[in-house]
Amino acid sequence: MADSLAPGGLTEDIEDLKAQVRALTAQVKTLTQPAGPDAEETASDDPGPDEADDEEHWQFPPFILLLDSPDYEGELRALVEWVEGVLVPGYLAEASADARWCHRWTDHPIAVARLHALWLAWQELTDPATSGYTGPSVWHRDHYDPCMRELRASTGSFQGCVKGEHQVAHRMPALVPSAWTLPVDSE
Structure with missing residues (x-):
């Protein structure tokens, strides 16, 4: 009944919000359910048929930096397919001093983390079933634009890389000397 009173495009907005x-x-619901072998016993209410079906299909995607081998390599392979198959050809113009890109972006852990987060958002927000029809707009505004501003800035992850050349000298050393550690005496 409320939908019949809604003007013009408001009906679509309401459906998107739903x-x-x-x-x-x-x-x-998934986050608040207790984990472990006793989780099913401690669940307070039994889900209905629609809820049970949704929970069976719903899985949280793993954040790539939290994965160990071989899961990391599998997730990275899928990310590379998306970045090289969708993002680079569809969105990224030629690199410049103001908009850097490294062809060896997988060697930059921060870039991998940011691009993985961008890809996870892409997967959710391009599915009308989970995000409605405004999902792609939200993805561009809230995810793509800020991610690319950070990655491609002159101070971003690719700051040492210039037009087709990958620089490794700008990486942090494996062990940073600290004033808090005392040298071990060799007496």
Whole structure:
């Protein structure tokens, strides 16, 4: 009844919001359920058929920096396919001093982390079932634009890389000397 009173495009906005609320509800339910072998016994209420089906299909994607081998390599391989197959050809113009890009971006852990987060958001926000019709706009505004500003800035992850050349000299050393550690005496 409320939908029939809604003017013009407001109906679509309401449907988008409903889809987002459903997705967030599923996320909250999954996050707040106790983990471990006793989780099923301590669940307070039995989910209905629709909720059980949603929970079976819903999985949180792993954040790439938290993965160990071989899971890391598998997730990186999928990320490379998306970055090289969708992001680079569709979104990134030629690199410049103001908009850097490194062809060896996988050698930059911060770039891998940011691009993985961008890809996870892409997966969620380009699915109308989870984000409605405004998802792609939200992805561009809230995820793509800030990510690219950070990555491609002259002070970003690719600051030492220039047009087709990858520089490793700008990396942090494995062990940073500290004033807090005392040298070991060799007596």
